[in-house]
Amino acid sequence: MPTLYRGVTFVQHRPxxxxxxxxxxxxxxNPEQWPKSVWQEDVRLMREAGVNIVSxxxxxxxxxxxxxxxxxxxxxxxxxxxxxxNGIAVDLATATASPPPWLTAKYPEILxxxxxxxxxxxxxxxxxxPTSPVFRRYALALVEAMARRYGGHPALVAWHISNELGCHxxxxxxxxxARAFREWLRQRYTTIxxxxxxxxxxxxxxxxxxxxxxxxxxxxxxxxxxxQQLDFKRFSDEALRQxxxxxxxxxxxxxxxxxxxxxxxxxxxxxxxxxxxxxxxxDFVSNDHYVQPGxxxxxxxxxxxxxxxxxxxxxxxxLMEHSTSAxxxxxxxLAKKPGELMRDxxxxxxxxxxxxxxxxxxxSAAGAEKYHSAMVPHAGADSDVFRTVVGLGAxxxxxAVVAGSVRxxxxxxxxxxxxxxxxxxxxxxxxxxxxxRQEALDWYTAFLNLGIRADVIAHGxxxxxxxxxxxxxxxxxxxxxxxxxxxxxxxxxxxVATYFSGxxxxxxxxxxxxxxxxxxxxxxxxxxxxxxxxxSEHVSLDNGLTGTLWSERVxxxxxxxxxxxxxxxxxxxxxxxxxxxxxxxxxxxxxxxLTRVLSDLAGAAGVHSELPPAARGKVELxxxxxxxxxxxxxxxxxxxxxxxxxxxxxxxxxxxAVAVVPLD
Numbered sequence: 001m002p003t004l005y006r007g008v009t010f011v012q013h014r015p016x017x018x019x020x021x022x023x024x025x026x027x028x029x030n031p032e033q034w035p036k037s038v039w040q041e042d043v044r045l046m047r048e049a050g051v052n053i054v055s056x057x058x059x060x061x062x063x064x065x066x067x068x069x070x071x072x073x074x075x076x077x078x079x080x081x082x083x084x085x086n087g088i089a090v091d092l093a094t095a096t097a098s099p100p101p102w103l104t105a106k107y108p109e110i111l112x113x114x115x116x117x118x119x120x121x122x123x124x125x126x127x128x129x130p131t132s133p134v135f136r137r138y139a140l141a142l143v144e145a146m147a148r149r150y151g152g153h154p155a156l157v158a159w160h161i162s163n164e165l166g167c168h169x170x171x172x173x174x175x176x177x178a179r180a181f182r183e184w185l186r187q188r189y190t191t192i193x194x195x196x197x198x199x200x201x202x203x204x205x206x207x208x209x210x211x212x213x214x215x216x217x218x219x220x221x222x223x224x225x226x227x228q229q230l231d232f233k234r235f236s237d238e239a240l241r242q243x244x245x246x247x248x249x250x251x252x253x254x255x256x257x258x259x260x261x262x263x264x265x266x267x268x269x270x271x272x273x274x275x276x277x278x279x280x281x282x283d284f285v286s287n288d289h290y291v292q293p294g295x296x297x298x299x300x301x302x303x304x305x306x307x308x309x310x311x312x313x314x315x316x317x318x319l320m321e322h323s324t325s326a327x328x329x330x331x332x333x334l335a336k337k338p339g340e341l342m343r344d345x346x347x348x349x350x351x352x353x354x355x356x357x358x359x360x361x362x363x364s365a366a367g368a369e370k371y372h373s374a375m376v377p378h379a380g381a382d383s384d385v386f387r388t389v390v391g392l393g394a395x396x397x398x399x400a401v402v403a404g405s406v407r408x409x410x411x412x413x414x415x416x417x418x419x420x421x422x423x424x425x426x427x428x429x430x431x432x433x434x435x436x437r438q439e440a441l442d443w444y445t446a447f448l449n450l451g452i453r454a455d456v457i458a459h460g461x462x463x464x465x466x467x468x469x470x471x472x473x474x475x476x477x478x479x480x481x482x483x484x485x486x487x488x489x490x491x492x493x494x495x496v497a498t499y500f501s502g503x504x505x506x507x508x509x510x511x512x513x514x515x516x517x518x519x520x521x522x523x524x525x526x527x528x529x530x531x532x533x534x535x536s537e538h539v540s541l542d543n544g545l546t547g548t549l550w551s552e553r554v555x556x557x558x559x560x561x562x563x564x565x566x567x568x569x570x571x572x573x574x575x576x577x578x579x580x581x582x583x584x585x586x587x588x589x590x591x592x593x594l595t596r597v598l599s600d601l602a603g604a605a606g607v608h609s610e611l612p613p614a615a616r617g618k619v620e621l622x623x624x625x626x627x628x629x630x631x632x633x634x635x636x637x638x639x640x641x642x643x644x645x646x647x648x649x650x651x652x653x654x655x656x657a658v659a660v661v662p663l664d
Contacts, residue, residue: 016259016283017316017354018157020053020089022400024355025393027375028321029054031079032063033364039079042362043086045381050393051088054361055320056080058093058163059125061142062100073149084155091261091320092156094146094247096139097163098125103138110135113174116219124368126168130239131180136246143250151255159260160320161247164288166240167265170272171232173216177239182211184235198507199227223428227508233422237274244281259283263320266304266311268292271437274418276311276458285312288321288359291344293334296591298637299445302347302620306444307416307456309352314407316354319345324358324385325373333371339656341388342395343635346658349399350622350633352407356396399660402631408623410453411607414443415471417459423508424475424500431532433549439472439498445591446598448637451609451616453623463488468605470496470598474519477502477511482518489522490578494605496598497523498585499550500530515552516584523584524559524575527552539587540566545596547571547587554586562600572597574604581605615644619653623663630663 018024026046031039046054056079057064065071083090104111104122110132112120120127128135150156189195192208201207206225208214217224217232244262251260264275264287279285287308291297308317324341326333336344345356363374377385421436440456447454455466459481463469469488474497482502489495502519504510511517515527531551533539539547543563551565559575562583574583583601585594602608609616619642620635636642636653644651648661 018053018089018091018259018284018318020157020355022052022403023349023396024053024318024357025049025396026051026053026088026355027055027358027361028058029056029083029361030059030364031056032060032075033367034362036078038362039082042376043082043088045376045386046088046361047086048381049375049386049390050397051361051375053089053091053157053355053357054083055091055093055160055357056083057095057146058160059095059098060093061095061098062102064095065100065142065145067102068106071145076150080150080153080155084153088155089157090153090155091158091160092146092150093160094139094143094162094251096142096161096247099128099135099138103135107134109176112169112172113177115171115173115217117173120169124168126164128169129172129174129176130166130169130236130243131172131174131176133176136243140246140250143247144254147251147254151258156258158284159251159255159258161244161251161260161262161282164263164265165244166237166273167270170240171236173218178215180239181216181232181235182214184238185214185231186211188231199225199231200507200509201225226423226426226428229426230419230423230508233272234419236272237277237418240273241278241281244278248281261286261318261320263288264308265289266308268300269437271418271421276418276460279311279313284316284318286318286320289319289348290321290323290327291336293330293332296441296445298343298347299448300441301344302351302448302635303441303444303456305348305351305353306454307458309407310455310457310461312352314352314409316404316406317352318355318357319348319353320355320357321359322348322357323373324375324377324389326371328369328372335373337639337656339654341385342392343656343658345392346395346399346633346660347620347622347635349396349402350620350624350635350658352624354403356392402624402660405624405626405629405631408625408630409465410455411466412447412452412454412468412602413461413463413466413470414440414447414454414456415459415461415469415474416440416456417474417476419506420459420473420475423504424473430500430530431549433532433535434473434500436473436475439588442589442591442594443470443472443598446594448620449591449595449617450599450602451611451619451621452602452607453610453621463493464491466493467607468494468496468602470498471501472498474501475503476506476508477504477518478506479518482522485519485582486522486577489580489582492579494580494601494607495522495577495582496585496601497582499552499587519582522575522577522582523573524557524582525570525573525584526555526557527586528555529553539571541571541587542566543596545589545593547589547593549588550586552586554584559584563597574601612645615642618642619644632661632663634659634661
């Protein structure tokens with residue numbers, strides 16, 4: 001049980017947050033999968049668990065509108081009334097995530113097309129084109145019907161727009177997409193000459209004479225134009241965002257007092273949506289997160305929660321989905337160990353989540369997700385999972401005092417850039433082994449290993465106030481963004497850049513004159529050639545570390561050498577810049593190697609851990625605050641007990657446990 005500070009009442013300052021007391025707790029609720037005889041049992045168990053909000057109607061379009069002119073709202077009326085009578089609020093989905101069979105049978109032109117020209121057929125979910133005018137017409141008609149019927153229902157506290165937009169249909173290469181892509185390009189470049197320059201079409205005889213000649217980067221004989229690929233990723237992100245905006249504007253018109261959100265997927269390999277931009281379109285940020293098995297599984301959860309909290313501007317956000325135990329879509333679906341359900345949930349709260357919800361309430365008996373865990377598993381209420389769920393509900397009620405507080409800024413930050421992620425992992429590059437997000441995660445693990453709080457922030461976030469900023473593989477860098485990094489260092493900040501950074505501008509054109517291009521003068525180095533490594537190769541450094549994946553022939557122009565390769569050439573450099581510095585790491589060192597490097601860089605920057613030495617590396621620290629009231633979340637990363645001194649006395653954390661303590 002966490003150590004709690006009691007007796008504080010917060011004044012709530014939430015930007016159009018759902019009307020729920022304290023911390024939200026619940027799940028996706030899919031009563032349409034069950035006979036009515038189960039519904040009463042559901043609400044009884046919800047009350048037992050402390051559930052105060054559920055998401056309803058997410059995949060119910062076919063049930064609500066079984067034919068073009070037929071509406072069946074009776075069952076949902078009954079569910080809404082039942083939940084309200086039991087004190088459970090509703091985050092009501094617009095139900096547009098998965099079109100019904102009659103719609104795709106009548107209008108097969110709404111189905112997505114992949115890069116090979118193959119139709120993505122019904123049978124799964126999200127089988128619709130983001131740019132389809134036909135789909136949008138029918139989807140918005142459904143949204144209007146939902147808003148007019150339920151906009152004034154007392155159970156309704158928020159709208160849930162679609163569901164996991166772009167999870168399966170972010171890239172569509174259909175004729176609808178081609179037309180929309182051309183229009184997007186017209187708005188971006190204005191003239192065909194400007195597009196030809198941006199895309200470098202002098203290469204391979206690709207020069208366009210008319211907008212109608214342009215297509216999405218469909219299957220080609222070899223690598224499609226790199227800037228065309230990058231622009232198509234930008235367009236696809238924007239197309240989904242425009243669809244989100246269409247639903248949001250209709251809801252705002254019809255139900256102006258009801259906040260709306262959509263669930264992001266900030267986790268693992270979900271990269272097609274630039275969520276830093278999406279956050280501007282909704283009233284409060286929501287995220288779905290599922291643990292990715294591996295040695296950094298928990299660190300990745302923390303990384304994603306951290307990034308979500310910063311995209312939310314430090315304000316409270318909504319954990320819309322995570323799992324009580326195993327999922328169903330990984331090669332091997334591991335059950336959670338004792339303590340992990342609680343720790344995973346409270347780690348999201350530590351990074352600003354004011355609602356903790358799951359997929360789903362009751363584990364399905366049929367369908368593709370029947371082996372996905374739930375709050376009520378196949379074993380029923382007489383199960384360890386449900387007993388843990390009940391315990392989590394009790395803990396969240398005790399933690400209600402932190403509701404409405406904000407994430408406190410960290411002394412250090414990691415810059416995360418979606419466009420660099422898209423571009424750095426493109427084809428026809430020095431290596432196809434590079435993984436942008438993994439490098440960022442490795443740096444985050446290094447900060448955790450040192451016990452140093454670090455924010456994960458979107459590229460473009462103001463850097464003032466951070467003592468140390470790491471910008472891993474900041475591959476795409478405009479002249480303006482490069483100037484901002486220089487100003488950060490000159491004003492006393494300490495910047496760390498890595499290999500393959502500053503290499504290209506916003507059009508994916510190489511900054512000429514030597515790498516790292518736009519950062520060359522700031523870092524005080526010049527690289528003539530990249531020297532990526534084969535899987536079987538590595539490079540040794542004179543500080544005892546080993547590099548993999550990548551190395552470079554670094555020529556120091558105006559920088560000191562912190563570490564060398566075995567051949568004597570520089571591997572890690574640092575340059576004094578104004579009142580600050582700019583450092584460069586030219587190889588992949590992994591989390592353990594980066595921990596040693598970061599220790600020196602952080603020390604030189606005056607950035608230190610707030611944890612006692614014995615807890616560093618074992619315990620993660622996150623802080624939420626409201627005015628003068630501050631709360632430290634102490635999270636045991638380890639499978640062994642840890643004792644932490646100096647936070648309200650001595651706190652002993654059991655394996656995978658979390659404590660919340662007040663700070664003076």
